[in-house]
Amino acid sequence: MAVLRAAVCAALAWPAVGVQGGECGVGAKACSAVLSHEDASLSFLQRTRAQIGSAASRTKAAAGAVSGLMTGLQASGHEANLETLFAKFDTFSAVSGGSWTTSLLMYSASFQEMVEASAQSPDQAGTMFNDDFIHPVLNAQEDTSVAGTASGLLSCLWKVFVPMSLGQIGSQTDPDPALLLAELHRQQQLPSSTMSPWALQMLGELLILIQSGQVSWLGLVQQMLSRGGGIDVAHPLGTKAANSWAHGKLSIQGATAVGPAGYDIFSEEQFQDNVTKVQLYLTSKDSITYSAAPSSTEVHEKLPVMFSIIIGAGESAKSPLPFCSSTDCNGFMLKYEANGVAVVGAPTLTFKDIFGPAFEESAGMVPISSAIAASSAFKGWDGVISAIGAQQGCASLGAWTTGAKDGQSFVEAKSIRNHFFEESVAQEGGVQSMALKAATAGLNPLIDGGYVDVTGIANAVAAGASSVVAFISCATGPDLNTLALFKGTPYPGSRIFNEPVEEVAKQWDSFTAIPARAGSQFFQKIVYGTISAVTAANKHFGIEAGRSITLDLISIETANITFGLKLEGYSYNSFYQYGDLEGEIVQTLAESPEATQALLQTFFF
Numbered sequence: 145m146a147v148l149r150a151a152v153c154a155a156l157a158w159p160a161v162g163v164q165g166g167e168c169g170v171g172a173k174a175c176s177a178v179l180s181h182e183d184a185s186l187s188f189l190q191r192t193r194a195q196i197g198s199a200a201s202r203t204k205a206a207a208g209a210v211s212g213l214m215t216g217l218q219a220s221g222h223e224a225n226l227e228t229l230f231a232k233f234d235t236f237s238a239v240s241g242g243s244w245t246t247s248l249l250m251y252s253a254s255f256q257e258m259v260e261a262s263a264q265s266p267d268q269a270g271t272m273f274n275d276d277f278i279h280p281v282l283n284a285q286e287d288t289s290v291a292g293t294a295s296g297l298l299s300c301l302w303k304v305f306v307p308m309s310l311g312q313i314g315s316q317t318d319p320d321p322a323l324l325l326a327e328l329h330r331q332q333q334l335p336s337s338t339m340s341p342w343a344l345q346m347l348g349e350l351l352i353l354i355q356s357g358q359v360s361w362l363g364l365v366q367q368m369l370s371r372g373g374g375i376d377v378a379h380p381l382g383t384k385a386a387n388s389w390a391h392g393k394l395s396i397q398g399a400t401a402v403g404p405a406g407y408d409i410f411s412e413e414q415f416q417d418n419v420t421k422v423q424l425y426l427t428s429k430d431s432i433t434y435s436a437a438p439s440s441t442e443v444h445e446k447l448p449v450m451f452s453i454i455i456g457a458g459e460s461a462k463s464p465l466p467f468c469s470s471t472d473c474n475g476f477m478l479k480y481e482a483n484g485v486a487v488v489g490a491p492t493l494t495f496k497d498i499f500g501p502a503f504e505e506s507a508g509m510v511p512i513s514s515a516i517a518a519s520s521a522f523k524g525w526d527g528v529i530s531a532i533g534a535q536q537g538c539a540s541l542g543a544w545t546t547g548a549k550d551g552q553s554f555v556e557a558k559s560i561r562n563h564f565f566e567e568s569v570a571q572e573g574g575v576q577s578m579a580l581k582a583a584t585a586g587l588n589p590l591i592d593g594g595y596v597d598v599t600g601i602a603n604a605v606a607a608g609a610s611s612v613v614a615f616i617s618c619a620t621g622p623d624l625n626t627l628a629l630f631k632g633t634p635y636p637g638s639r640i641f642n643e644p645v646e647e648v649a650k651q652w653d654s655f656t657a658i659p660a661r662a663g664s665q666f667f668q669k670i671v672y673g674t675i676s677a678v679t680a681a682n683k684h685f686g687i688e689a690g691r692s693i694t695l696d697l698i699s700i701e702t703a704n705i706t707f708g709l710k711l712e713g714y715s716y717n718s719f720y721q722y723g724d725l726e727g728e729i730v731q732t733l734a735e736s737p738e739a740t741q742a743l744l745q746t747f748f749f
Contacts, residue, residue, distance in 0.1 A: 205617045205700055206245040207259050207273060208726035212733030213748070214263035216740035224263045226256060227389035232748065237396030237450070237603040240594040243519040244368070246397075247512055250390040250455055251383070252373030262726070266734035270727025274720050281372040282719060284348035292355040299357030303537030303565040341718040342710045360540040361524070362554065365517035375512055380551055381453040382461040382508025391456035394464060397519040398593030398603050399543075401447040401468070401495055402528055403436035403476050408445045409637035409684075410596045419445060421481070422589065423531035424582055425564050430483055430575040432534075432564075432582055436476035436495070444637070447472055448596040448684055449499065450603060451515040453507050459551075461508035467499040469606050469686040480583035482575050490583035498547035498586035509551030517554075518543035524591025533589075537565035542589035560587055596684070598625040601695070602640050606685040611694040613747040620668065620701050622652035631680070640687050641677040651675050655697070658739045660732050666721065667728035668701040672743060696747045700729065 210229065218224035226249060238246040248255040258276040262269035280286070339347070352367055353359045369375040379385070381395070404419045425432035452465040467473070473495040480487045503510060527533050527541030544557035560582055597603055601612055616623045628638045632645040655673030674696050681689040704715040705725055733740045 205702070205725065205729065206242065206615065207255075207262070208269065208729030209615050209698070209700060209733075210249070211259050211262035211266075211269055211726070212730045213740065213744060214260065215266055215730065215734040216737060216744045218263060219737040220741050220744070225260050225389070226387070229748065230389065230393075233393070235394035235396065235604075235607060235609075236390075237394075237398065237600060237607055238519065239398035239597050239600040239603065240520045240522065240592050242600055243397045243516045243593075244365075246395065247369065247375070247516050248373045249387070250393075250395060251375050251379065251386050251512055252369075253387060255373045256387050256389075262730055263734075266730045267727075269730035270723040270725075272723075273726045274723035277372045278719055278723060281368050282345050282348055283371070284351045286371075288351055288355055293351060296354040296357045300354060300359065300538040303358070303562075340710065341720075342716075345719050358538060358540065361521050362514065362517040362540070362543055362558075365520065366513040369513045369516065377511060377513050379512050380459050380509045381451065381512055381515060382457050382459045383512075384456050384458060386455045393455050394607075395451075395453050395455050396465065396603055396607060397451040397515050398597050398600065399449050399451065399515075399518040399521075399590045400524075400593055400595045401449045401473070401499075402445065402525075402589055402591060403447050403472070403495065404445050410446055410635055412634040419528060422528055423534035424587055425575070425578060426531050426534040432480070432482050432575060432579045434478050434480045434583070434588065437479050444472070444684075446591075446596050446637075447476075447495070448593070448602070449473070449503075449590070450593070451503055451507065451510060451519070453510075457508060459508040463504040463507035465607065467503045468495060469603075470684045472684070473499065478583075478586065478588070480579060482579035487579045487583045488576070489580055493547070493583075493586050495588075498545075498588065500547075501549040502545065502547050502553040506549040506551055506553075509549075511551060511554065514543065514554040518545070518590035519593045521590065522592045522594065524589060525595060528589065528591070533561070537562060542591050544587065544589050546585035546587050548585065556585055557587055560585060596637065598638070599629065601626070601629060602638070602682070602685045602687065605640060605679065605691070605693060606687050610692060611696065613696040613698065615698045615700065617700040617702060620703075622649045623697075623699060626695075626697065630677070637682075637684055639680055640682045640685065641693070642680045642689075643675075643677050648675055648677075652697070652699075655699070658732065658736055658743075660728060661735055664728040664732070665715070666702050666705045666725040667732060668703050670698060670700055670732075670743075672696070672698040672747075698743065698747070 210226070214224040214226075214229055217228055222228050236246045236250070249259065254276060258272050262272055265272075349364070350359065353363050356363050366377045370377060402419075402422055404421060421433040421435045423431065423433055448469050449467050450465065450469065451467070452463045453461060454464060476495050478493045478495070478498075480490050521541065521543050524542035533540045533542060533544075540561070543554065544561055545553045546556045546560070547553065548556040560578075563581075564578060593600075593603075599614070599616075601614065604612055614626065616626060627633070627645045627648055628635050630641045630643050630645040630648050631639065633639050651673065652671075652675075655671040658670040658672075660667040660669055674694060677693045677695055679687055679689055679691040679693060681687065702725065705721060706714050706716045708719075710717055
């Protein structure tokens, strides 16, 4: 019987997971190979539950860990490349910022080259990360223009002005075209004349985004992958142009579907911010909403979903796994309303009806950047609660989708939402016409997968892994995100293991430590060890009870660096300091060859 081995890496805030083999037809190897080889799952956890931070901070820690481990490969006479490091891993299941990491490793030739080169030259690792990734992402002097800024700003303002001019701004919030800039100043707490490097970098990113006429999470991810990794916005998940080392591996990107009404079983605050309807369009006169009426009495706000594809399988490839792990997707009937009344002529749709054609039948054609944006939309739930995206078309925090097939889901959703805020549509068709279009298409937002699976471990176990190697980044001590998976967690939807959380925390305290090299500013140490667990039944992820799971945990502990925002009490003040952290991690592992090789031998070979 094959042993399913999984590895999970949590770097500062955003998760990802990878799995080797799995059942025949899921992993890359033939059934006979599965029977004779260990199966494995790799998960990059890079996020905290309370604060889902910037992808750059998650990506740098994960990239640093990968490069650092490859120095151990080189010291032991192996080839220091991704193919060797991940030879036992046939599946990568990413969540939130981990999806940034895995997509860059799998689809970006330049990012792979940078990570592997960092292992060859550890003393240059931080510089290479900043030069090859951070700088291209933040460089507002490239692909921007005065004309583009003016045009984009006018377009963005128009999408706010039209609802205002028609008396259509809703009552829940007051959309401000300078919303993100205001938040920037609030966080920075400095006058614009004395902005810090971090604040100037944020302004530069806003300048880049405004070129498109909208400041959206989707746009940010598209720009990041394109600028930092050369991944075009149209490149599909099934592309044969993926990095050769990743071909044949199963890629999973976790996300969250919003299905009100009900309580949030993935949060400790189950009776707060309960949303009964998702606002798609909200003005002082009109509204378009949807709710998900279940076939049973049990209702929940959030549902785990996942994009899955065999890397390099081609654009015609279907998803090897269901988009929804839970059968709840089949039972939730979406009810679209205009001004509180059911939309006349709207089809009866379930989430399965929407997600099946878009993300299962057409999995190979879904744009990489769109899937990653959905997986990592860390402010998406705030957007649902505030209905900010329903009141104007300038800023959007979630990743909007429809049931359109052939990779057109995100494109169609953007088109429908843009029409919401065009004066001609508002005058000609009215709210009923707009509502019917939204209902027929199945317009709905996807948000960060970490809202339901912060670590990424649940997706790995659901995919069949029985041994999990987890890279986790936290401040110090046992990681709360990992502990949330065990008995006694305050997050009932997250529990997948039977062991008491107190026992797991005690075991964590006895892990082996690799201290940071002298002079490190942000990196503190790596601690690692093993925890044996037995699964508890969890229908939301499709996990059955009674399976034995081995958790091999690698925790990267840091200090004085945040998840992306400049916060009081932290010395972090620039995105380029992520390169400093990466360099500290790589150099520490390079200067500790015996410890690094022992870690590799235990968890990777």
